[in-house]
Amino acid sequence: MILEGKQLGFSYRHKGSFPVLQDVTLSLRSGERVGLIAPSGRGKTTLCKLLAGYEQPDHGQVLLDGKPLSRYRGFCPVQMIWQHPELAIDPLLQLKRTLQEAGPVEESTLHALQINPAWLNRFPSELSGGELQRFCIARVFQPGLRFLLCDEITAMLDQITQAQIWDFLIAEAQKRDLGMLVVSHNHHLLQRLCTRIIDLSI
Template identity: 45%
Template sequence: MFCVSQLTIEQDKRLLWNNLSFDLSAGERLGISAPSGYGKTMLGRVLAGWQTYQQGQITLDGLPLPKHGYCPVQLVPQHPELTFNSFRTTGDALRDAWSPDETQMAHFHVNPEWLTRKPGQLSGGELARIALLRALDPRTRLLIADEVTAQLDPPIQRDIWQRLIIESQQRGLSIIIFSHQLALLQQICTRIIVAPV
């Protein structure tokens, strides 16, 4: 389904990832473990089509990621507040993608009242949950999660990861999870790539 072949990424003439290759099947959960500052955030942006790269190939079903319209590869970055328009409500941002019902919102601990507020009126953890729900549009086939639960309390973290595993199993959603917490990835993922140090 999703194929990364000989991907090389540089930033400010610094080599971050060199000849990275992997395939991801529907419903597979791939963990990528690397220490802070290694370049996980840049890799996530590249895999989602947000950023260019130096060499290699990224394909979905053998084709490049679409440059226009909805992309079935969705990234929830480590700082999701940067993906919201500060002048619009978070509900507007969510409905731009899709309209989850109250049950779906409850699965990710999203309070419907938050959707009437602008991003600056919510905490980082609240915005992270809305951003995650927004990325889970039914058309999404691959979710890239960059430290998405880092700002959440452990019980909520556990509930959200359990729900993401269910989404993965029931709808064939593939997930790439970036974390420096190898123990977390071992509990969630079907396969793990550990970056060389």
């Protein structure tokens, strides 16, 4: 499969807003791990939001195998994992419900992400950021997942937790032939993880 952003242009609609993205083209194939780097505020998160269908571009198109992403129904094959898990989770739901939001999650996924079964009965405010991020990752591992957009997902975690999460993601991406976009300010991390790196500021 191929995920393509073609000549994307986008502005947030507030007074005096300027284009965040102008004429950005990028493609991501199954099995590829592409790093995305650029200074703060350059539009990396915005690009991920367009590619995952959270925002619509003002210009250009997002295509999955040549078909607009908006035409896909049900579980979206392109999933985004956000930098701040506490903002991506309903604070009023027990984590066992959050986990099942898109469908059942395999026991082996919970085990690989070292999710403690006792956490399932807690609410988001009762877990650490690293523990919550594991839930955000686990819940997207549905059979329909094809592309994973990781927006600085381990930036706030300790080195051991970072390594556990990336080991899991790389192994799953290889097993399921996923395409991955990895956003980070850490060039060394991208060099280790990715098959190629795009600098959005060039």
